[in-house]
Amino acid sequence: MTQSRGTRLDENEGMHIVEExxxxxxxxxxxxxxxxxLKRGILHAVHTAHIRHVIIDVSRMHFFDRVIFSTLAEGARMTKLLGAITVFVGFQPGVVSALIDMDIPCDDLLCASTLEDGLALHRSMRSSCATVEDDEDKNDEGDEVTEEQPDDSDEIDHDNDGTSV
Incomplete structure (x- = not known):
C-alpha cells in the first residue's frame, strides 16, 4: 500500500505498555x-525496555497488501529473536480472506480475535512459564528442592592417608 501521503509515525506514537x-x-x-x-519502533522498544510480550492491533486496518503484511510479520519474527512473543489481534474477515487468497504464509504467527483475548493469551504464557519454573524447583513428590551447599567443615581426604586436605 504505497501512497503519496500518509500518516507520519513517530517511532513510539500510539505504543503503550499494559500488563508488561x-x-x-x-x-x-x-x-x-x-x-x-513502525517495525523499527517496535524493535527499539522491545530491546530498550526489555519487553517480552507484544500485541499488534490491526483492527483498524481494512486492507493489507503483501508488503505491509510482510513488514509486520517480519517484525514479529524479529521480536521473537529478541526474546519477545508477538500476537496479532483484530484481523477483519475480509483481510483474512485476502491474505489466504494471496497465498501468504501465516502459520508461524500467533493471533487472537480481540485485544482482551491477546492480553489473556500473554497472561497464560506468563503463568505457564512461571509454572514450569516453579515445577523445576520441586521434586517428584512436589516438595521444594533446595540446592545443597558444601559444608566447609567437611574436609575431603584426597590422598586416602587419613589426613584432610
Whole structure:
C-alpha cells in the first residue's frame, strides 16, 4: 500500500505498555515506509525496555497488501529473536480472506480475535512459564528442592592417608 501521503509515525506514537505487554496499534492509513518505521519502533522498544510480550492491533486496518503484511510479520519474527512473543489481534474477515487468497504464509504467527483475548493469551504464557519454573524447583513428590551447599567443615581426604586436605 504505497501512497503519496500518509500518516507520519513517530517511532513510539500510539505504543503503550499494559500488563508488561507492548500494545501497538497499526495505523489504517499509512505508507509502506511508515510501516517499516513502525517495525523499527517496535524493535527499539522491545530491546530498550526489555519487553517480552507484544500485541499488534490491526483492527483498524481494512486492507493489507503483501508488503505491509510482510513488514509486520517480519517484525514479529524479529521480536521473537529478541526474546519477545508477538500476537496479532483484530484481523477483519475480509483481510483474512485476502491474505489466504494471496497465498501468504501465516502459520508461524500467533493471533487472537480481540485485544482482551491477546492480553489473556500473554497472561497464560506468563503463568505457564512461571509454572514450569516453579515445577523445576520441586521434586517428584512436589516438595521444594533446595540446592545443597558444601559444608566447609567437611574436609575431603584426597590422598586416602587419613589426613584432610
Amino acid at each position: 505487554t507492548l500494545i501497538v496499534p497499526a495505523p489504517a492509513n499509512a505508507t509502506d515506509t511508515d510501516y517499516a518505521q
